[in-house]
Amino acid sequence: xxxxxxxxxxxxxxxxxxxxxxxxxxxxxxxxxxxxxxxxxxxxxxxxxxxxxxxxxxxxxxxxxxxxxxxxxxxxxxxxxxxxxxxxxxxxxxxxxxxxxxxxxxxxxxxxxxxxxxxxxxxxxxxxxxxxxxxxxxxxxxxxxxxxxxxxxxxxxxxxxxxxxxxxxxxxxxxxxxxxxxxxxxxxxxxxxxxxxxxxxxxxxxxxxxxxxxxxxxxxxxxxxxxxxxxxxxxxxxxxxxxxxxxxxxxxxxxxxxxxxxxxxxxxxxxxxxxxxxxxxxxxxxxxxxxxxxxxxxxxxxxxxxxxxxxxxxxxxxxxxxxxxxxxxxxxxxxxxxxxxxxxxxxxxxxxxxxxxxxxxxxxxxxxxxxxxx
Amino acid sequence: xxxxxxxxxxxxxxxxxxxxxxxxxxxxxxxxxxxxxxxxxxxxxxxxxxxxxxxxxxxxxxxxxxxxxxxxxxxxxxxxxxxxxxxxxxxxxxxxxxxxxxxxxxxxxxxxxxxxxxxxxxxxxxxxxxxxxxxxxxxxxxxxxxxxxxxxxxxxxxxxxxxxxxxxxxxxxxxxxxxxxxxxxxxxxxxxxxxxxxxxxxxxxxxxxxxxxxxxxxxxxxxxxxxxxxxxxxxxxxxxxxxxxxxxxxxxxxxxxxxxxxxxxxxxxxxxxxxxxxxxxxxxxxxxxxxxxxxxxxxxxxxxxxxxxxxxxxxxxxxxxxxxxxxxxxxxxxxxxxx
Numbered sequence: 001x002x003x004x005x006x007x008x009x010x011x012x013x014x015x016x017x018x019x020x021x022x023x024x025x026x027x028x029x030x031x032x033x034x035x036x037x038x039x040x041x042x043x044x045x046x047x048x049x050x051x052x053x054x055x056x057x058x059x060x061x062x063x064x065x066x067x068x069x070x071x072x073x074x075x076x077x078x079x080x081x082x083x084x085x086x087x088x089x090x091x092x093x094x095x096x097x098x099x100x101x102x103x104x105x106x107x108x109x110x111x112x113x114x115x116x117x118x119x120x121x122x123x124x125x126x127x128x129x130x131x132x133x134x135x136x137x138x139x140x141x142x143x144x145x146x147x148x149x150x151x152x153x154x155x156x157x158x159x160x161x162x163x164x165x166x167x168x169x170x171x172x173x174x175x176x177x178x179x180x181x182x183x184x185x186x187x188x189x190x191x192x193x194x195x196x197x198x199x200x201x202x203x204x205x206x207x208x209x210x211x212x213x214x215x216x217x218x219x220x221x222x223x224x225x226x227x228x229x230x231x232x233x234x235x236x237x238x239x240x241x242x243x244x245x246x247x248x249x250x251x252x253x254x255x256x257x258x259x260x261x262x263x264x265x266x267x268x269x270x271x272x273x274x275x276x277x278x279x280x281x282x283x284x285x286x287x288x289x290x291x292x293x294x295x296x297x298x299x300x301x302x303x304x305x306x307x308x309x310x311x312x313x314x315x316x317x318x319x320x321x322x323x324x325x326x327x328x329x330x331x332x333x334x335x336x337x338x339x340x341x342x343x344x345x346x347x348x349x350x351x352x353x354x355x356x357x358x359x360x361x362x363x364x365x366x367x368x369x370x371x372x373x374x
Numbered sequence: 375x376x377x378x379x380x381x382x383x384x385x386x387x388x389x390x391x392x393x394x395x396x397x398x399x400x401x402x403x404x405x406x407x408x409x410x411x412x413x414x415x416x417x418x419x420x421x422x423x424x425x426x427x428x429x430x431x432x433x434x435x436x437x438x439x440x441x442x443x444x445x446x447x448x449x450x451x452x453x454x455x456x457x458x459x460x461x462x463x464x465x466x467x468x469x470x471x472x473x474x475x476x477x478x479x480x481x482x483x484x485x486x487x488x489x490x491x492x493x494x495x496x497x498x499x500x501x502x503x504x505x506x507x508x509x510x511x512x513x514x515x516x517x518x519x520x521x522x523x524x525x526x527x528x529x530x531x532x533x534x535x536x537x538x539x540x541x542x543x544x545x546x547x548x549x550x551x552x553x554x555x556x557x558x559x560x561x562x563x564x565x566x567x568x569x570x571x572x573x574x575x576x577x578x579x580x581x582x583x584x585x586x587x588x589x590x591x592x593x594x595x596x597x598x599x600x601x602x603x604x605x606x607x608x609x610x611x612x613x614x615x616x617x618x619x620x621x622x623x624x625x626x627x628x629x630x631x632x633x634x635x636x637x638x639x640x641x642x643x644x645x646x647x648x649x650x651x652x653x654x655x656x657x658x659x660x661x662x663x664x665x666x667x668x669x670x671x672x673x674x675x676x677x678x679x680x681x682x683x684x685x686x687x688x689x690x691x692x693x694x695x696x697x698x699x700x701x702x703x704x705x706x707x708x709x710x711x712x713x
Contacts, residue, residue, distance in 0.1 A: 120562070127681065128686070
């Protein structure tokens with residue numbers, strides 16, 4: 001027992017010394033050790049770090065970032081989508097794996113990128129991020145309450161400047177411009193920002209022209225019964241609001257956001273004019289489900305499956321994919337007001353944002369259960 | 375005979391402690407970022423002797439900002455949960471009892487989920503988790519004092535009830551939480567992870583964890599008597615009521631503090647005391663320290679896997695059950711009568 005005690009106390013002393021040693025981690029003279037184990041890229045990264053600029057991110061953190069950024073790590077899937085549209089070749093890794101169906105639209109050369117994980121899923125592997133040697137870590141999306149400490153924490157632990165850019169539907173264009181400056185892709189950023197601005201402005205103007213009484217009532221269902229409603233006021237319902245339609249699922253006002261399960265009876269009471277079904281939900285066999293025949297929209301064949309590839313057009317993740325979603329849904333519900341040629345629009349959007357030339361076959365696959373239904 | 379068994383137990387504790395130190399040092403060498411072993415030893419040695427820093431910044435960050443907090447967290451939480459589990463198993467004389475039996479984890483989980491729902495900052499999340507954990511066990515204890523005949527059973531039943539109350543509270547919060555922002559945060563928080571632990575969080579949590587472990591350590595001899603049975607303990611002149619309060623408070627303090635910084639890490643508190651018992655027998659004087667050592671080592675090893683298996687982090691709560699459950703089954707099947 002005595003020996004154990006001695007050993008334990010020795011261990012304790014070791015721990016104390018170690019923790020004391022690190023807490024006075026004052027900036028000592030950094031001496032470069034050549035055989036440090038970091039890969040050769042670090043020297044080139046260090047060169048460009050010579051010139052840094054002060055950047056104030058969307059939550060007011062002032063961060064020194066390299067002026068010339070060539071290597072970026074996304075902190076989560078949203079950042080990954082946006083950075084892919086802006087500067088795909090500057091990504092040194094992905095937040096989440098892409099599926100084979102997504103790679104139909106995304107160049108397979110990105111398959112070789114390491115997957116770092118998602119900070120807000122507690123799966124971001126900081127050492128993997130450091131090994132890929134990015135010059136900056138970027139988080140994009142809606143600001144979480146703790147985003148300030150979170151990004152500072154990533155920066156403190158990795159020594160890599162980490163910034164947050166707010167990007168919601170109405171701040172998307174601005175976010176692109178800011179990001180364009182940060183990563184040195186102002187031209188592409190301006191193109192994307194313009195596209196976003198134009199789409200939103202058009203939708204605003206067109207939706208305002210629709211009189212209240214002729215607005216289409218929409219139900220957006222998901223899940224393997226189709227009865228998990230996407231509730232009005234959530235990011236996934238933004239597209240419905242933007243085109244000037246009414247999401248019928250608003251009865252759950254006490255429920256802050258969220259998808260919630262509803263009953264068939266509730267749906268019968270709502271009697272939506274059109275039903276939108278999430279990819280992989282019950283689109284394929286809804287016409288053989290007896291109870292659904294009581295819904296006029298189903299009886300009148302006004303039900304559609306939301307296109308997906310590489311991302312769902314109405315959200316999930318709620319990112320730039322919603323921009324093409326607005327054109328698509330507007331055109332689908334109000335073809336006379338949103339007079340778009342969706343084949344052409346899809347080609348343009350995919351070229352501009354996903355750097356992908358979609359084939360007619362792919363377009364048909366995307367739109368066969370909605371725009372191309374008839 | 376008893377003497378040799380005791381000696382053997384002490385030897386094993388010593389061996390385990392040496393292995394713990396090895397695992398501890400080894401853990402610093404493991405991770406996705408390449409740190410050569412000689413550099414690592416050099417860095418650690420230089421820190422111990424306060425020598426000047428002559429290694430690159432990124433090595434410093436990896437070792438002391440990324441790996442060190444989680445290695446300490448693994449050791450502390452592993453030891454804490456195992457000690458709490460061992461104490462509860464003795465107190466309730468039930469091998470199926472784990473540190474969360476009285477509702478500490480469910481309460482802490484609820485506190486954290488509620489704080490995340492309100493969008494509070496991370497320090498409040500941990501503090502509220504800790505407080506709710508204590509409240510849950512306190513309530514269970516107060517209810518059990520109303521049970522006259524069998525207070526031990528009463529406590530377990532009250533604990534189960536309180537746990538399920540808090541768990542349904544957590545489920546309700548998950549239901550109404552924003553599915554894009556808050557819900558994932560809550561879900562991942564509950565999953566249990568020590569990858570993003572902050573060093574100051576760890577320092578604060580170590581106060582209740584270490585003091586709880588210290589109290590249990592001091593009481594280890596008396597736990598032998600309590601584990602034998604209430605009447606026997608009373609006949610040996612032990613005030614079982616006070617003992618129960620002290621053990622429950624210490625174990626709760628440990629559990630709530632662990633959960634408040636790491637989320638729910640299952641299996642450790644249930645399985646490790648069994649391993650320890652298989653190794654050194656039922657005598658709490660050796661079994662309790664052995665549990666602490668094995669728990670610390672176990673969680674450090676599992677965390678090494680969490681950061682090594684894939685380029686992304688795997689929540690440690692998933693891995694502990696993944697590793698713990700089959701291994702436990704194997705041991706039961708192999709040496710069933712010793713469990």
